[in-house]
Structures are given as structure tokens and as C-alpha cells.
Amino acid sequence: MRAWLALALVAVCGLPARAAAPGGCGKPLYLTFDTGHMEVAPLVADVLARQQVKATFFVANERTKEGDGSLGAHWAPWWKARAAEGHEFASHTWDHAYWRADLPGVEPRFRVRPSAGAFAGREFTWDAAQYCEQIAHAAERIADHTGKKALPLFRAPGGKTSPRLLAAARNCGWAHVGWSPAGFLGDELPSEKFSNQALLRQALKDIRTGDILLAHLGIWSRKDPWAPAVLEPLITGLKQRGFCFRTLRDHPDYAGWIAGRGR
DSSP states (O other): OHHHHHHHHHTOTTOOOOOOOSSSOSSEEEEEEEOOSOTTHHHHHHHHHHHTOOOEEEEOOOBOTTSSBTTSGGGHHHHHHHHHTTOEEEEOOTTOEEEEEEESSSSOEEEEEESSSTTTTOOEEEEHHHHHHHHHHHHHHHHHHHSSOOOSEEOOGGGOOOHHHHHHHHHTTOEEOOOOTTTBOOTTSOTTTSOHHHHHHHHHHHOOTTOEEEEESOOTTOSSOSHHHHHHHHHHHHHHTTOEEOOGGGOHHHHHHHHHTTO
16 A cells, blocks of 8 residues: 555645644544546535535546536536535636646746646646636636635645745645645555555545545546445544544635635
8 A cells, every 4th residue: 555655645745734623623634526527426426415524626627428528517507516515616727737847947837738628638838827827717617607716725636736836826826735645545546456445444544633635526547436435434434433524614724825815
């Protein structure tokens, strides 16, 4: 299991320190989902409703198994229903654009590679304003679908960032959210090497108070889907250990930032 934990450690750039949440939740966890092919989205919604767990969704307009985007018209009612249930939303960049490198120069510029949209798989050079527009576009679309403003937070695809990228985004009003090492739930790893049961056991053993947990609404490359087998047993197992769930709105290291921007 050390290999996937190492992957998680690489991706948590910008992760804040652990702290307890308000509201009588002594052992808070922060469950987050990034968009994906969306096939498991209805199941995820059912589990969260049944378990009365609120999550934070990081949204990008990714390709889905229906052929449209995860922020397209087909999924608008699904997102609106999640808002009515009290879930929170934040940006994952509109085109699920991976940071690849900083470029030299006085003004920040970045090499990026979108994995969604018309230019998926191609590399581009974006300045800070272009990158911030990618964050804002996804946030604006989810607000259109739900009638609820997105949190002023974002998660870079793959967790790939640089200090310069994080500073540029923060100057535009967006704070980055990574995930905890034990919170990397492994649903994007190959099921041939990392079985659902092994991932479940590892998470239940290692997750600690204050951890930010990461899963996806469908991973194309994983042959044995994670959510149908793991999500509900994971939530019930963590509850049995005395954990409770909060959204990132309540995270002590982001609550002040969010409130300061009127969200």
C-alpha cells in the first residue's frame, strides 16, 4: 500500500493543517468528490442521503458516459438536487486542466493540458488570468445549475500545482484544497493491483480526525468500480469509529476565507 500513499503525498500541495470543526462534531472528516464519468453519481447521491452525510463536490465539465459534459444540461437536475440536500460545490477547472509547469518570466505563466473539452490532450500556455477564468467558469456554471454560489475554493486536477500557481489563484480569490494522505481513497488506482476490499481496509485503518477525503464520480480506467463496493461500508465504518462528516464550509482553515468573500 505504500505506493498509493506516496502518490497521495505528492498531490496534497497546499493542504492545511488538521483541526476540529464547530457544531459539536468532535472528530470531523471532510468528504469530497471530484467529477468523473458520472455513472456512479446516482448511487453516490443515494448513499449520502441514506447516511445523512454532506459532501463537497469539485466540479469540472468532464466527459461522461452519456456523451455530454458533467456540467452539461443532462446533469443540471442532478446538481440542483444535491444543492437542495445541503451539499457544497467548488471548482475543479472547467476543462479539467492539468498544470504541467511554470514558465519563466516576471508575470506568471503556466504550461497546462486540459483533459476535457475541445482541446483535450493538447498543451497550452496560460497566464494567471486565463487560469483563473477556468476556475471561475466551472464555479459559475454550477451556480447556474443549482442557484447556490460555489465556495471560493478550487482543486487542481491531479492535485498538481506549484507555489506560483497557488499564489496566482489566491490573488484571483480562489484558495486551493488538496487532500490528506490517508484521505486518498484510491478509486483511481488500477483494481487489478488495489482491490476494493484492500482500499476499504486501508482507509478504515489510517483515516484520522480532520482528514479531507477524496473520491470521484466515476473513473474511466478502473475496471472494478470503487463506489458501489466501498462508499457505504466506508461511511458506516467511520461512523462506528466516532467520526462525523462536515463540508469544507466548516473546515477551520477555510471558514474564514469563505466568510470573507461572502459565500
